[in-house]
Amino acid sequence: MAGVEYRHVDKTYPDGTRALSNLCLSVGDGELMVLVGPSGGGKSTALRLLAGLDPISGGEIWIGDECVNALSPQRRDIAMVFQNYALYPHMTVRRNLEFPLRMMRLGRSATAARVNDTAALLGLTPLLERRPRELSGGQRQRVAMGRAMVRQPRVFLMDEPLSNLDAALRTQIRAEIAGLQRRLAITTVYVTHDQVEAMTLGDRIAVLNAGRLQQVGPPQVLYDRPANTFVAEFLGNPGMNILAAGLSRDRRSLQLRSSGWEIPLAELPQRCRELAQHLAGPFLVGLRPEAFSPRLGTTTEMIVETVESLGHERLVTVRPAADTKGGGQTSLVARLRGGQAEGAGQKIELGLDGEQLRFFDEQGDLMG
Amino acid sequence: MTSRAAIALVYTGLLLMGLLFISPIAFMLAGSFKPDARVLMEAGEWRAFWPAEMSLQNYRDVFTRVDFARFLWNSLLINGAIVGLGLLVNALAGYAFARLAWRGRDLMLSLVLAVMIIPIEAIAVPLFYLVSLFGWRDTYLVQILPFIANAFSIYLFYTYFIGMPRELEEAARIDGAGVLRTFFSVILPNAKAVFASVAILTFLTQWGAFLWPLMVTSSESVRPLPLAIATFHSLPPLQWGDIFAFGMMMVLPVLLIFLVFQPWFVRGVAATGIKG
Numbered sequence A: 001m002a003g004v005e006y007r008h009v010d011k012t013y014p015d016g017t018r019a020l021s022n023l024c025l026s027v028g029d030g031e032l033m034v035l036v037g038p039s040g041g042g043k044s045t046a047l048r049l050l051a052g053l054d055p056i057s058g059g060e061i062w063i064g065d066e067c068v069n070a071l072s073p074q075r076r077d078i079a080m081v082f083q084n085y086a087l088y089p090h091m092t093v094r095r096n097l098e099f100p101l102r103m104m105r106l107g108r109s110a111t112a113a114r115v116n117d118t119a120a121l122l123g124l125t126p127l128l129e130r131r132p133r134e135l136s137g138g139q140r141q142r143v144a145m146g147r148a149m150v151r152q153p154r155v156f157l158m159d160e161p162l163s164n165l166d167a168a169l170r171t172q173i174r175a176e177i178a179g180l181q182r183r184l185a186i187t188t189v190y191v192t193h194d195q196v197e198a199m200t201l202g203d204r205i206a207v208l209n210a211g212r213l214q215q216v217g218p219p220q221v222l223y224d225r226p227a228n229t230f231v232a233e234f235l236g237n238p239g240m241n242i243l244a245a246g247l248s249r250d251r252r253s254l255q256l257r258s259s260g261w262e263i264p265l266a267e268l269p270q271r272c273r274e275l276a277q278h279l280a281g282p283f284l285v286g287l288r289p290e291a292f293s294p295r296l297g298t299t300t301e302m303i304v305e306t307v308e309s310l311g312h313e314r315l316v317t318v319r320p321a322a323d324t325k326g327g328g329q330t331s332l333v334a335r336l337r338g339g340q341a342e343g344a345g346q347k348i349e350l351g352l353d354g355e356q357l358r359f360f361d362e363q364g365d366l367m368g
Numbered sequence B: 001m002t003s004r005a006a007i008a009l010v011y012t013g014l015l016l017m018g019l020l021f022i023s024p025i026a027f028m029l030a031g032s033f034k035p036d037a038r039v040l041m042e043a044g045e046w047r048a049f050w051p052a053e054m055s056l057q058n059y060r061d062v063f064t065r066v067d068f069a070r071f072l073w074n075s076l077l078i079n080g081a082i083v084g085l086g087l088l089v090n091a092l093a094g095y096a097f098a099r100l101a102w103r104g105r106d107l108m109l110s111l112v113l114a115v116m117i118i119p120i121e122a123i124a125v126p127l128f129y130l131v132s133l134f135g136w137r138d139t140y141l142v143q144i145l146p147f148i149a150n151a152f153s154i155y156l157f158y159t160y161f162i163g164m165p166r167e168l169e170e171a172a173r174i175d176g177a178g179v180l181r182t183f184f185s186v187i188l189p190n191a192k193a194v195f196a197s198v199a200i201l202t203f204l205t206q207w208g209a210f211l212w213p214l215m216v217t218s219s220e221s222v223r224p225l226p227l228a229i230a231t232f233h234s235l236p237p238l239q240w241g242d243i244f245a246f247g248m249m250m251v252l253p254v255l256l257i258f259l260v261f262q263p264w265f266v267r268g269v270a271a272t273g274i275k276g
C-alpha cells in the first residue's frame, strides 16, 4: 500500500496539445482522491500518466517511495477500472478475474481462492461462468471492479466508472464503491466529471481545468470556500452565482452591478465589512443559490424568468426588476423552499444571507 | 409496375447472372463424371451440364496418369506455410504499425502501402536472380518465403487493429501482460474475423500461382497443382474428362477453406464485449 504523488507533472501530446501543466498533487495512503473537472480538463490524462499508459513529458510521478516514470504499466502494481469496463470479451467472468493473477504467476489454488473471495464480496458468484456480453451493465461494472480488486494492488485507478449506468444504479454502486474503498483502504484516484459524485465520494477533491489544478481539499471546504470563480461555478448544482460588484461612492453599501441590488454594509457580517474597507476597484461577488431567501434583510424586487421544481425545492431563475434589458449575464439562480410556487414573469422580493457572500478579485481568485 | 413485379424482375436478373457465372464450373463438374467421348459431343446442348452415366473413371485416370497426390501435397504444403506464417508475420506487423510507437513507423507504413500496388510480375525477374544467387531454386522454400510478408495483409490487419478499442489492450497491460502476451491472449482471440479474411484471401490468391513456380522450379517433386494441370493438359492423349476431374480436385480445397473460415466472419464481428 502506498500514496501517490504528482510532482510538477507536465503532459504535451505528440500533436502539441498541452493536457497538463505543472500538476502537483499528493494522495495519501488509503485516501480516495477524486479528480473532477469539465471535459478536456486533463483528468483522464492525469490517470493515464499514473497508470503508465502514456509517457510523461515533464516532472515525476511517485508511488510509495518509488519514482515510477520509467516503469511500464505492468510493473507499477496498480489496477484500473475503465469507463467502458474493457472486460475481455472472449473470457468468462472467472477467466477475467483470473487474468491478472495468472500474470502474477500466483499458484492455482491461491488464484481460485482469491477469485472466489472477490466474487463473493461483489455478489458475482452465480455469474462466474458467463461471458461479459451475457451480463447487464451493472454486472459488467462489478466484474470490472472485481478484476481490479482481485490483484490487491497498491493503487486503484477509476476513470468515470459509473457513467454508463442509469441514475439509480449509479447511486447504489457509488455507495458500494465508497464502502469497499474504506474497507480495503487502498489508495484510489477516481476520475469523474460529475460534481455530485465528487462531493459524495471523495475524501478530498482535486478540480482540474484546462490542464491546471484549480484547488484541492475536502468537499465541504471546496464548496464553502472555492479558491476561484471557476471552482465556485463548477461545484454545486447549480453552481455559485458570480456577479460584478463594487462599493457605493460613500463606501457604505455594497452594489451588485447591473442588478440594482444595494446592500448596506451595516447589514453584512463583520468579516465582509472588514474586507470591503480594503477594496478599491471593482471586484466579484459569489453567492450560492441557497443564499437567497424572500424576506431577509434588505430585499430587492426581482422578476422570475423560469422555475424548475424538484419537489422539495425550486430552482428559480430571476433577473432584477430594475434591469429591463434582461439577458443571461445578470440572471441569478435561487434555491427556494416552501411557500407558493412562483410563475414566470411574476415579481418577487429577494434578500440574501450575508454570511454566504464570497469575494473574488478581478482575476477571479478568492479574497479574505 | 407493382413493387412485387419489380422485385421478381430483379431476382430473375440476378438468377440469370448467377447461372452465367456458375455454368463453367457446372460444365466442368458434369464433364468430370462423363466418359471422355461424350464431353465434347454434348458440349453444345443442355446435356453438357448433366452426366447421364456417372462414373469415377476420370478421377481414377488422373491418379494413374500423373502423381496427383504429390502435386496436391506440394500445393497444400506451400499454401499452408504461406497462409500460416503469413498470418503470424503480417498480424504482428499490422499490430506494430497500429499500436507500438517506434521511430520511422509512419514512413514505413507509407512504404508498405506503396508496395501494395506492385504485382509479382513486376519484380519476378530481379527476384529470380536473387534466389538463384542464394541457390534456392527448385525448393519449397523459394515458393514460400517471398509470399509470407504481404503488404495487403499487413494493411488489413493494421486497419482492423486500429479500430479495436484501445482499452482492452491497456487493461491487459495494467493487469500485468507484456506486449506479446497482450497480443496473443487478448488481441488475437478478438480478431478472428480479420484472421479469417486474411487467411482466405491469401489462400485464394496463392493457390493459383503459376508464373513464379514456373520460373523457379523444374522438378515435379516440388511443383504445385497449377503447373501440373498445365503439363497434364499437354500430356497425350488429350482427355477432356480427365482434365475436368483434375480441375475439380484442384478447386475443392478452395471451397473447403472457405467453408472452414466463413463462420468466423460473422462471429468475430458479434463478439465485442466492450459496452458503448
Ligand SMILES: Nc1ncnc2c1ncn2[C@@H]1O[C@H](COP(=O)(O)OP(=O)(O)OP(=O)(O)O)[C@@H](O)[C@H]1O
Pocket: A013, A014, A015, A017, A018, A019, A037, A038, A039, A040, A041, A042, A043, A044, A045, A046, A193
Ligand atoms: N491521445 C491524445 N492526443 C492528443 N490530444 C489528446 C489525447 N488525449 C487527450 N488529448 C487532449 O488532452 C486534453 C485533456 O484530455 P483528457 O482526456 O485528459 O480530458 P478529461 O478531463 O478526461 O475529459 P473528459 O471528461 O471528456 O474525459 C484534451 O484537450 C484532449 O483533447
Ligand SMILES: [Mg+2]
Pocket: A043, A044, A045, A159
Ligand atoms: Mg476522460
